Amino acid sequence: MIVQVCVGSSCHLKGSPEVVDLLRKHLAADKLEDDVILMGAFCIGKCNREGVTVQLDDEIVCGVNRENFLDFYRQHIREPLLNGGASNG
Amino acid sequence: MSSIRKFDTKVQHLKYKVLREVARLAWNDELLEHALDIPKTIAPGKVPTHRCCVYKERAILAERVKLAMGGDKTNPNVIEIIDIACDECPMGGYEVTTACRGCLAHRCEDVCKRGAISFDHNHVAHIDKSKCVECGQCAKVCPFGAISNFQRPCVRSCKVKAISMDENKAASIDNNKCISCGACVYQCPFGAINDKSFILDVIDIIKKSEGSKKHKVYAVIAPSISSQFTYARLGQVVAGIKALGFHTVIEAALGADMVAMAESRELVEKGFLTSSCCPAFVAYIEKNFPAMVEHISHNPSPAAALGKFIKQTDPSAKVIFIGPCTAKKMEFQKEAVRPYIDSVITFEELQALIDSRDLDIAGMEDDVLDNASYFGRIFARSGGLCDAVTQALKEQNIDFKLKALPCDGIEACRMALLKASKKVLDANFIEGMACVGGCIGGAGCLTHGEKNKAEVDKYGSEAHEKTISDAISLLNF
Numbered sequence: 001m002i003v004q005v006c007v008g009s010s011c012h013l014k015g016s017p018e019v020v021d022l023l024r025k026h027l028a029a030d031k032l033e034d035d036v037i038l039m040g041a042f043c044i045g046k047c048n049r050e051g052v053t054v055q056l057d058d059e060i061v062c063g064v065n066r067e068n069f070l071d072f073y074r075q076h077i078r079e080p081l082l083n084g085g086a087s088n089g
Numbered sequence: 090m091s092s093i094r095k096f097d098t099k100v101q102h103l104k105y106k107v108l109r110e111v112a113r114l115a116w117n118d119e120l121l122e123h124a125l126d127i128p129k130t131i132a133p134g135k136v137p138t139h140r141c142c143v144y145k146e147r148a149i150l151a152e153r154v155k156l157a158m159g160g161d162k163t164n165p166n167v168i169e170i171i172d173i174a175c176d177e178c179p180m181g182g183y184e185v186t187t188a189c190r191g192c193l194a195h196r197c198e199d200v201c202k203r204g205a206i207s208f209d210h211n212h213v214a215h216i217d218k219s220k221c222v223e224c225g226q227c228a229k230v231c232p233f234g235a236i237s238n239f240q241r242p243c244v245r246s247c248k249v250k251a252i253s254m255d256e257n258k259a260a261s262i263d264n265n266k267c268i269s270c271g272a273c274v275y276q277c278p279f280g281a282i283n284d285k286s287f288i289l290d291v292i293d294i295i296k297k298s299e300g301s302k303k304h305k306v307y308a309v310i311a312p313s314i315s316s317q318f319t320y321a322r323l324g325q326v327v328a329g330i331k332a333l334g335f336h337t338v339i340e341a342a343l344g345a346d347m348v349a350m351a352e353s354r355e356l357v358e359k360g361f362l363t364s365s366c367c368p369a370f371v372a373y374i375e376k377n378f379p380a381m382v383e384h385i386s387h388n389p390s391p392a393a394a395l396g397k398f399i400k401q402t403d404p405s406a407k408v409i410f411i412g413p414c415t416a417k418k419m420e421f422q423k424e425a426v427r428p429y430i431d432s433v434i435t436f437e438e439l440q441a442l443i444d445s446r447d448l449d450i451a452g453m454e455d456d457v458l459d460n461a462s463y464f465g466r467i468f469a470r471s472g473g474l475c476d477a478v479t480q481a482l483k484e485q486n487i488d489f490k491l492k493a494l495p496c497d498g499i500e501a502c503r504m505a506l507l508k509a510s511k512k513v514l515d516a517n518f519i520e521g522m523a524c525v526g527g528c529i530g531g532a533g534c535l536t537h538g539e540k541n542k543a544e545v546d547k548y549g550s551e552a553h554e555k556t557i558s559d560a561i562s563l564l565n566f
Contacts, residue, residue, distance in 0.1 A: 004402065007563050008337055009327075009457045013553060017563050040564060041402045042307060043337035 001036050001081060006053040008043035015065055016052045022069050026078075035081050095320065095440060095535050099139075100280035105441050106131050107150060108288060111157040112445035115292045120158075127154050149174045153283070160285035166264045167285045167418040168274060174281035175259040181239045182223045185214045188235035197227035197236065246276035248499040249373060266376060270369035270499065270523040271415030271532025284415040284532065288442060290432045294407045295334040304405040305336035309395055309430075311412030312342040312461070313469035313528040315548030316541035317436045323548070324455025329443050330411070331456060341410065342461030342552075344395030345468040345477065346560040351388045353481035357489045359384075361509075361517045364474055366390045368420035369523030370502055378506050389429070390420065391468060396429030398564060407431045411439050413531025416523065435533025459553045462560040466549035470542045471497040471527035473549075474520040477557065484558045493518040498525035 003023065007016050020038070027033045044053045050063035056076055064072050096102045110127045114120040128150035132143055140146045152171040155161075160169050191212030198206045198214070205220035206227060214236075216227070228236040243252050243260050251266035252273060260273075260281065273282045298306050308330045318326045327338045348366060356362045365371055365386040374381050389397065396408040410417055410433045421430040434442070443450060464480050467473035475493035482489055494516035496502040502521045508514035524530035529541040554560040 007460070008339070009459045012563070013457055013459050017559070020563060039402055040398075042339055042399055045301065045336065 001077070002039060002055075002057055003036050003077065004039045004041040004044070004055040006042070006044045006055075007040040008047075010043070010047040011052040014051050018066055019052045019054070019064055019069065022066070023073070023077075026073050030078060032078070032081055036077065096437075097536055097538075100278065101437060101535070103131075103280060104153060104283065105437060105444075107153040108157045108286060108438055108441035109445045111154060111286075112288055112292060112442050115289055116296075116445060120289075124154055124158070125151075127151075145173070153280075156283045157286045158289055159287065160283075164264075166262065166267055166269060167415060168262060168267060168269050168271060169283055169285060170260055170262060171281050171283065172255075172257070172259040174279055176279045176281070177258040178241045179239045180241045180244065180254065182218075183216060183221060183225060183228055183236055183238050185216060186235050186237050188233050189213050189231075190233055190235070192232070194232070196230040196232070200226040200230045202226075242276045242278055243273040243282060246272040248272070248503070249377070268369040268372040268376065268499070268523060269416040269419045272524070274415060275532040275537070284418060284435070286434070286438055287418065287432045288434055288438050291409055291434055291442070294409065294431060298334065298336070298407070300334070301336045304407055305403060306334065306407045306409060307399050307403075308335040308338045309341045309344070309392055309399075309408055309410045310338060310458075311392070311410070311414070311469065311528060312340060312345070312466045312545060312548065313413045313531065313534065313541075314411070314436065315466070315469070316529055316544035317413075317535050318440075318450070319536065321451040321453075322455055323458060325450045325453045327458045328453040328456040329448050329450035330439070332448050332450075332453070333442055333446060335409070338456070338458060339395065339399070340458055340461050340466070341392050341395055341412070342465035342468060343560060343564075344391030344393070344398075344465075345474075346461050346465035346557045347394045347398070347564065348388050348391050349464060349468075349474070349477035349481045349557055350485075350561060351394075352386050353478045353485065353487070355386055355388065356478065356491070356518055357482070357487055362386050363506075363509075363519040364521055366468065366474060367416070367522050367524075367528075368414070369416035369499070370496075370521035372416065372419065373499060373502060373521075373523065374506065377503075378510055381506055381510055384509070389426065391465070392417065393420075393426045393429050396426075400429060409434065411436065413524075413528050413534040415532045435531075436535050437533050440535060460560065460563075461552060462554040462557050463549040463552045464557050465560060466552055467545060469528045469545045471495050471522050471525075472520070473527065473545075474522075475518065478518060478520075481557050484556055491518060492516045493520060495520045495522075497522060497527065498530075499523045 005020050046053045046062045051065035053062045054064050114123050128147035132146045137143045203220045205217045249266050251263045255261040298304050330338050363385050392410045399406050408430050417433045421433045464477035472495040475495045496505050505519050
């Protein structure tokens, strides 16, 4: 799975460094590092007030921040990867 | 009237008007049909405003239109002379003016080692041009300031001595010496020297993106922009650039952070280094100190480094650098840089593009621009790169005795390189900036002034990231 975290100005200010940190930590804890290609992206074109935009293959999730990170991670990364790619969580 | 405030001089304003008209027609696909009408649009009627007749004005404007459309394709230099616009200024060198009062002291005579000064029956001084070597000592000692140096502004501005006079007395550029810094472009009072424009390429790239559907167009803006748009806030300029059709705007200062970190390591490894961010400085070394080329940092310039990173995240990306620099227009055509930067425009040209779309940026809502650290941002002014390398060493806990020498302007660079090539330079890192003041003194700037340095420092201190490591940690995927 390719995970692109937006590091453009707007998302950067809303905490993309923190989201990247959390992602790295959780992927390592779950031993999923080899299943994910973590990349940056400059502006996915969905700037908003709530948080960071993350693109997972062709799916775009907006508004990721420290508070909702765990939900996001479980639903969009951990579950699909552990369940063999099905991402209807 | 309000638009003239955006520029330092009327020459810049005239150039801007041509660029704006060319852009306006290009957006509407009417350029081929109406390019020849532009001179008359800008200089209508029968009364000339700045030349001998309106026909000459239009003839020169037609040449300006050509430059705005990319200039002479057979000339590899991006700096070009419009020969008919050259006023063939006097270039007699040191001459005694009517201010000479025929005094008794004759300091001029005493100081002249060549015996070139004599006096007529009124005791008025005269310079024998067959003996004079233009050292200027007589002018310095004259109590009345009666001796002047009549030099062409272009020749005076060109510190690499690339400008001479052709057989028709018009200025001529030696491409083997020219480093495309643009000093002459800014200094010629008749606007006879200009940088070629790539605005048509940029407009084409934006149009073909079809609103970011076909490809995304990224604007990489130089940190010196912080001192440029005095009538609008930086956030509004960012909004304006996006309104032109750019997908997003990224600060080149982030590339500067990347470069500062890499360059500090390279310095420790090699022990002696010159910077590589200023393309005119690099060209100067290549043309004048070939033996020093091996000491130029192998790091790409900040813009190229960032362009490379952008294209890794988005392989179909188109990257446009927007900055103060005419030499960047040479740099992006180099084989090593071409894959990462698709085109280059100046702040002057950005202003023309914004106005060609009638965008009122001062009325726009602020957008954000924040990726780089303080240190990446202050690359825009002389001394900034030295500060950044010092900081990068500190952040990595590297114990290295740095002796950094910021060289402000090409003459300072020449002195440092001369000493370094003779191994008598008391420094192990040369920061070379061809323009005096650093990038904020660039020829493509809208304004040049004392306060611009303070503006850059202010922009630097507003950076969200306080250290270089923090700014680039995000990029280490």
